[in-house]
Amino acid sequence: MTSINQNYLELQGSYLFSEIAKRRTKFIQENPNAEIISLGIGDVTRGLPDAVLKAMHSAVDELAAPSSFRGYGPEQGYDFLINAIIENDYKARGINIATNEVFVSDGSKCDVGNIQEIFSENSIVAVQDPVYPVYVDTNVMAGRSGKYNQETKRYENIAYLECTAENDFKPSLPDRKVDIIYLCYPNNPTGMTLTKEELKVWVDYAKKNNCIILYDSAYEAFIQEEDVPHSIYEIEGAREVAIEFRSFSKTAGFTGVRCAYTVVPRELKGLDAAGNEVLINDLWNRRHTTKFNGVSYVTQRGAAAIYSAEGKEQIKSLVDYYMTNAAIIRDGLASLGLEVFGGVNAPYIWLKTPNGMDSWSFFDKLLTEANIVGTPGVGFGQSGQGYFRLTAFGSRENTEKAVERIRKLSL
Amino acid sequence: MTSINQNYLELQGSYLFSEIAKRRTKFIQENPNAEIISLGIGDVTRGLPDAVLKAMHSAVDELAAPSSFRGYGPEQGYDFLINAIIENDYKARGINIATNEVFVSDGSKCDVGNIQEIFSENSIVAVQDPVYPVYVDTNVMAGRSGKYNQETKRYENIAYLECTAENDFKPSLPDRKVDIIYLCYPNNPTGMTLTKEELKVWVDYAKKNNCIILYDSAYEAFIQEEDVPHSIYEIEGAREVAIEFRSFSKTAGFTGVRCAYTVVPRELKGLDAAGNEVLINDLWNRRHTTKFNGVSYVTQRGAAAIYSAEGKEQIKSLVDYYMTNAAIIRDGLASLGLEVFGGVNAPYIWLKTPNGMDSWSFFDKLLTEANIVGTPGVGFGQSGQGYFRLTAFGSRENTEKAVERIRKLSL
Known part of the structure; x- marks a missing residue:
């Protein structure tokens, strides 16, 4: 039998976003009526700019x-x-x-x-x-x-x-x-x-x-x-x-x-x-x-x-849209007393999980109690343990709704 | 300075199609009025099928x-x-x-x-x-x-x-x-x-x-x-x-x-x-x-x-178009006494160069005397020496014209 690239066996577990998808799918199967808001994978949600189309x-x-x-x-x-x-x-x-x-x-x-x-x-x-x-x-x-x-x-x-x-x-x-x-x-x-x-x-x-x-x-x-x-x-x-x-x-x-x-x-x-x-x-x-x-x-x-010229203008408004979302998340979570970082020059908000919770526990809490999918900080490395990533790529409506849902959690 | 992947230095010369492009460009610069027919790189030329569009x-x-x-x-x-x-x-x-x-x-x-x-x-x-x-x-x-x-x-x-x-x-x-x-x-x-x-x-x-x-x-x-x-x-x-x-x-x-x-x-x-x-x-x-x-x-x-259903029909007529080209090249060259292979189940015609010419000499001859760009067989390996590849991907008009031009060469 042909020998494989042995280095592949040093890879750990599955890729972060696959694990998130797995937990999310499991939750949806068990809670088919839950209205999930995804602020997890850094994927955009708005349509392409007109000039591009x-x-x-x-x-x-x-x-x-x-x-x-x-x-x-x-x-x-x-x-x-x-x-x-x-x-x-x-x-x-x-x-x-x-x-x-x-x-x-x-x-x-x-x-x-x-x-x-x-x-x-x-x-x-x-x-x-x-x-x-x-x-x-x-x-x-x-x-x-x-x-x-x-x-x-x-x-x-x-x-x-x-x-x-x-x-x-x-x-x-x-x-x-x-x-x-x-x-x-x-x-x-x-x-x-x-x-x-x-x-x-x-x-x-x-x-x-x-x-x-x-x-x-x-x-x-x-x-x-x-x-x-x-x-x-x-x-x-x-x-x-x-x-x-x-x-x-x-x-x-x-x-x-x-x-x-x-x-x-x-x-x-x-x-x-x-x-x-x-x-x-x-x-x-x-x-x-x-x-x-x-x-x-x-x-x-x-x-x-x-x-x-048209494209540049449309891109700017697209970026503005997401950065307004970022401010909504950032300000909303800060007002709850959470420690938040980023979100000023980037569409990512990095927050310290409350009460020293570990990242995956906070992931599960957000998923099950607020039906929000985020990304556990520890998925990005050991220094991310106790942190959590939310993205500004959702719709305005979902972003606002997500902050409201988090506001209602007992943190 | 960071060490490089040493294996790259074992690569030989430039990639075949870059070399062809170089010789072609040089010829065009020296002969700006030449009407080149490309049967070289295996690139298609017809429009996309309607169903795809x-x-x-x-x-x-x-x-x-x-x-x-x-x-x-x-x-x-x-x-x-x-x-x-x-x-x-x-x-x-x-x-x-x-x-x-x-x-x-x-x-x-x-x-x-x-x-x-x-x-x-x-x-x-x-x-x-x-x-x-x-x-x-x-x-x-x-x-x-x-x-x-x-x-x-x-x-x-x-x-x-x-x-x-x-x-x-x-x-x-x-x-x-x-x-x-x-x-x-x-x-x-x-x-x-x-x-x-x-x-x-x-x-x-x-x-x-x-x-x-x-x-x-x-x-x-x-x-x-x-x-x-x-x-x-x-x-x-x-x-x-x-x-x-x-x-x-x-x-x-x-x-x-x-x-x-x-x-x-x-x-x-x-x-x-x-x-x-x-x-x-x-x-x-x-x-x-x-x-x-x-x-x-x-x-x-x-x-x-x-x-x-629509797509399949359109693909079939696209394949038929190119395979008719293949037959035109194959039959045309065979009628000149050239030894030709392929072109029956593939859009490539592989021919033995006449009089034991080496592949690149035949390339230059076709380019300069018939203004046709093909691919030297030796570019694909030593066993390709003395062979030459023509593709059936041209337009019907160019394919017929190319065969006519080859007919007029002294081979």
């Missing part, structure tokens, strides 16, 4: 006739989308990105999952804790994690950078040599951000210590405050140390439409076994063109429409 | 309003598509496939590229030669290839199963122990097929020798002859040894729309390091849900429409 319809029409049909496109994405990205997301902020530095893909989950494969299997990885599980699991699959310790509930070779209320959710620098650092800002799950000055500390650290920062910026569109950087490339020197991931999923309601992009600057280098410098951009380009075949043309046209 | 428009409309909006779907694909696949592609041929054995994806290139990662890095891989380059390159990236031998132009750890006119393009069984065998039927690039009896030899071999067959069946829709199996699961025992890859790219013109699927039977097992059996289906499910986030809803609705 129009562009997608028109792209579908193009595919009807041989004269306007589009088959395989460039694996890296069409120029019309790449140029719109560069112009609006970077140039408008004074950042220069070249067309061959942008890689359009079908999702940030795919990109942050696949990126590790271009690095050595011996690389030491640092992640924030709590953390988006994909960063960890994909490194486990690649054999970089070492064994899972059942007591600490952590992998022995991964460096965990703890983020709790005690350090205002700002991770301290690694206490050992690491090669790859995953940073996510605005943060999922805590909803917290770094200022430019705080992010500069990380860029400087990476330069000095020869590491690469994988900067997941999927929630960039939700930033409201002035001093919060929209891109890591706002920080001097970041082009030499950072890869940036962006997504249209939450920005424009693309969770079911699938589009994202990754920026890999040409200054970013790695070392081969002989000590020669290798352009990371070349490696990622090879990976992307060998194992991927481009994003749906219809999707790319939809994504490009976000950057039209 | 309608379904996609209607899916876009659904995404407009919160009440019908769809965000994240199941990573494995929506049931409406999986059930249509099972019913039409399998049950209609007497094959039982369960819903949890089908994984919808954004392309067969991605699936055949990613599948290797669930197997041991020490697995010995066998490929047909000539071969779709992705099978080889993705195993090089994973460190299974060993060194590239500049003289033989082959990787030392890969078993090459030669397919030439001498053995009627039917590979002989491996002459050493292998763990994973890539088979592609109808074959890309040769356009040749196996009968049920011939495919049974491989299934029996895999059972007896404990290997897994990765069966790439992206061109299944083009099969015309009776005794050619449409699925490897038509062969008894195949559920215990084979994974099957199918694509909508060529079947329905989805090269720019992106949809495919992979079948992993629950009987298929691998061994972990302790000698325990592990379900390959579980591993692939874990990979698929961790590193992928589902196919665009709009695309999945389009794919499902292929299975409607």
Whole structure:
């Protein structure tokens, strides 16, 4: 019989959101009349912006006739989308990105999952804790994690950078040599951000210590405050140390439409076994063109429409809608005396569970007593124990209703 | 500096189709008035079937309003598509496939590229030669290839199963122990097929020798002859040894729309390091849900429409169109005394270059003297040297014109 990738056996339990779905399904089966409000999985709920719909319809029409049909496109994405990205997301902020530095893909989950494969299997990885599980699991699959310790509930070779209320959710620098650092800002799950000055500390650290920062910026569109950087490339020197991931999923309601992009600057280098410098951009380009075949043309046209004048306005109102929800949850829970974080520059509210309850108990309490599905903080790592994530992606009505239901709980 | 995945440095040259694009672009720059006919990259050219267009428009409309909006779907694909696949592609041929054995994806290139990662890095891989380059390159990236031998132009750890006119393009069984065998039927690039009896030899071999067959069946829709199996699961025992890859790219013109699927039977097992059996289906499910986030809803609705009565009829006429092209090329070249293969159950015509010309010289001759872009056989492996691939995916007009132009060449 063929031998398998043994690393897969080090993966722990099932993926967080599958476990949530399981408990939710069980509850619904036992309580078929319960009206569940989901503020759990970070999935949007509003319709796509008009500009996007129009562009997608028109792209579908193009595919009807041989004269306007589009088959395989460039694996890296069409120029019309790449140029719109560069112009609006970077140039408008004074950042220069070249067309061959942008890689359009079908999702940030795919990109942050696949990126590790271009690095050595011996690389030491640092992640924030709590953390988006994909960063960890994909490194486990690649054999970089070492064994899972059942007591600490952590992998022995991964460096965990703890983020709790005690350090205002700002991770301290690694206490050992690491090669790859995953940073996510605005943060999922805590909803917290770094200022430019705080992010500069990380860029400087990476330069000095020869590491690469994988900067997941999927929630960039939700930033409201002035001093919060929209891109890591706002920080001097970041082009030499950072890869940036962006997504249209939450920005424009693309969770079911699938589009994202990754920026890999040409200054970013790695070392081969002989000590020669290798352009990371070349490696990622090879990976992307060998194992991927481009994003749906219809999707790319939809994504490009976000950057039209009409599209920008519609995106803004979409973001405003969700951020008003965030304020409703944040203010509502705070008024009940709960400790809440995030929700200012991100669609996530991170709350301290009342009375030292553990995260899954609070999950079950919310589910059974208020029929609300949230996400247990501990599902994102040990430092998330005793915390809980609510998202601002529900409808206004459900968001208000959820806060009312929580108000009636005995906490 | 962070160390890179050293295996990437074993990759040879650039990817075949990039090299073709480069030579083509150079020729066009030097001959701006040349009217190029592309029968090179296997990309379709006809518009999408009406049924697909309608379904996609209607899916876009659904995404407009919160009440019908769809965000994240199941990573494995929506049931409406999986059930249509099972019913039409399998049950209609007497094959039982369960819903949890089908994984919808954004392309067969991605699936055949990613599948290797669930197997041991020490697995010995066998490929047909000539071969779709992705099978080889993705195993090089994973460190299974060993060194590239500049003289033989082959990787030392890969078993090459030669397919030439001498053995009627039917590979002989491996002459050493292998763990994973890539088979592609109808074959890309040769356009040749196996009968049920011939495919049974491989299934029996895999059972007896404990290997897994990765069966790439992206061109299944083009099969015309009776005794050619449409699925490897038509062969008894195949559920215990084979994974099957199918694509909508060529079947329905989805090269720019992106949809495919992979079948992993629950009987298929691998061994972990302790000698325990592990379900390959579980591993692939874990990979698929961790590193992928589902196919665009709009695309999945389009794919499902292929299975409607209207859709089936339109697909049939699309396939007929291309297969008539195939006959025109095949018969046209044969009438010039060229040795031609394939083109009967596949949209590819594989021809022996005249007068022992090497593949790239014939490429340059066709490009410069007839302004036709084809694919050099040697680009698919050493056994492809002296062969050349033409595709039937052009328009009727261009296909006829191309044959006329070749007729006028001095060969």
